[in-house]
Amino acid sequence: MPRTGRPRSFDRDAAVTSATHLFWQHGYEGVSLDQLRTTMGGISSASFYAAFGSKEALYREALSVYLATYGRVTDALRDQTLPPRDRIEHALRRSAMMQTTPGHPTGCMVTLSATIGSDQTTALKGLTAAERQANREAIVLCVTAAIENGTLPANVDTVGLAAMFDGFLLGISLLARDGMTGDILNSAITNAMRAWDMLAIAPR
């Protein structure tokens, strides 16, 4: 917005990107202002607060950048053009691929960066918890849609089957953080989908 005045001497977008990676890797409380300012090119405190407002505001911005980019891998869960089973499988495979791709931290920022920590971060934990809840509900909708279109029998335990995929999706973040490769994760996903297929071929 400012038309006049001394221009900022650092690239704000690049700074947010590096902050996103730091929070993703170490969690909100695991990153200090010093680290943030250093990776942003050694800017001063004054510059930091003028540009971002506070550490918490920066985290919120970093998280929304994450959701708008890397986090899109679970969009498949809501892709009505795909069959319900494919929505889940695509989301799993894209998540596994993204979370093990070099160039950024492993695992998922929503799952890892604000899950545990002191009570002072309750508000931020709520942000990521809401995202996880949204995915949870989308997975349930995939199962109910499959029952409605006859892919899965009507007596399927909707919540239980959805929780299985939900839990596995969350677990992928921890596997990736522990160093598991994308190939192995893809094999694991193939096996997870067998739980769905077992129900799909069950006698009605």
Next chain:
Amino acid sequence: MPRTGRPRSFDRDAAVTSATHLFWQHGYEGVSLDQLRTTMGGISSASFYAAFGSKEALYREALSVYLATYGRVTDALRDQTLPPRDRIEHALRRSAMMQTTPGHPTGCMVTLSATIGSDQTTALKGLTAAERQANREAIVLCVTAAIENGTLPANVDTVGLAAMFDGFLLGISLLARDGMTGDILNSAITNAMRAWDMLAIAPR
């Protein structure tokens, strides 16, 4: 060991238990010395350091207490008296039950308390990572044992199937921390085991 001298005025075991719960809930860096001393009955810094040495030493002690008690739920993975499939199912069900039982934090301390954080906690992260790795290897052994005894066909993707159960086991901690009930987790486990059964009934 001390035979003489002024006796300690607080219950050391009870103090370790409350510390375990704090670390379990908030993670190593999410707990402050003030919190620890307060929940231990308001003991002083001097008493704390005389009894435990340091915050890190207390965490190590708390973790070993956890492993020797709550953490035993995954012992089933190594129970040679059980069929391989039951080893995995028992470990999953006992974990889900324990992690959702009231009276202590939800989820698993090994999975949650030292997974992310600043670089200063690398050593502690290694402790829990080693435990996860041990479970990982035990799950692989369950799969290979099932292949050897003919329960699963020889062409099963061992690592992929094991990673699926491993990932789901880890995910249970996050589901429990998000408030999922033990009943739903048990339903999810029933569905996860279908992936195994799908392979077990496959034509050779």
Next chain:
DNA sequence: CGACTTCTGGATCGAGTAGTTCAGATGTCA
């Protein structure tokens, strides 16, 4: 050029961090 706007470096703040020190209180044991 000169008025105006914005950003920057550096000092600084108060609170909180883990950890230390020591005199004195409180116990055990011969």
Next chain:
DNA sequence: TGACATCTGAACTACTCGATCCAGAAGTCG
């Protein structure tokens, strides 16, 4: 009882935390 071992309360250290302030540098625009 008295020598001794241990623990406790409170003050304190050295440091890091996130955040603020201000003087001056470095731009834009009429």
